[in-house]
Amino acid sequence: MLTDKDMLEIADQYLERINGSLDDVFLILPELTIKKPYGNIYYFDYKKYLETGNVRDSVFGSAPFLVEKDKHRIVQFGTAGSLESQLEAYEKGTFVPALDTFWYPYEDRFSHK
Numbered sequence: 001m002l003t004d005k006d007m008l009e010i011a012d013q014y015l016e017r018i019n020g021s022l023d024d025v026f027l028i029l030p031e032l033t034i035k036k037p038y039g040n041i042y043y044f045d046y047k048k049y050l051e052t053g054n055v056r057d058s059v060f061g062s063a064p065f066l067v068e069k070d071k072h073r074i075v076q077f078g079t080a081g082s083l084e085s086q087l088e089a090y091e092k093g094t095f096v097p098a099l100d101t102f103w104y105p106y107e108d109r110f111s112h113k
Helices: 004-019 047-052 083-092
Strands: 026-028 034-036 039-042 044-046 065-068 074-076 102-104 109-111
Touching (some): 004 026
Antiparallel strands (some): 039 065
């Protein structure tokens, strides 16, 4: 089972992975982290936005993601619909993943399962 520190490290790895070759880097918004029994949900934005506060420097169309404590993977939530409804589906086991919903950090691969 992952600790909060372990989950934050995986979250940072994930942001490095999805950042790719963008000019700016993504940073976790620690004050918005949601702790659940099954893992932590992280919000993020560009470093430049966090420094300037200028909305033109922010990420548009990003959704928070979950680092699962037991499965050691990332669950990417979508931008369609509310986080609350997606979490409800996740908790009920009715969450329908896309082909790249899950990221496995130790294998650096995306999957639908």
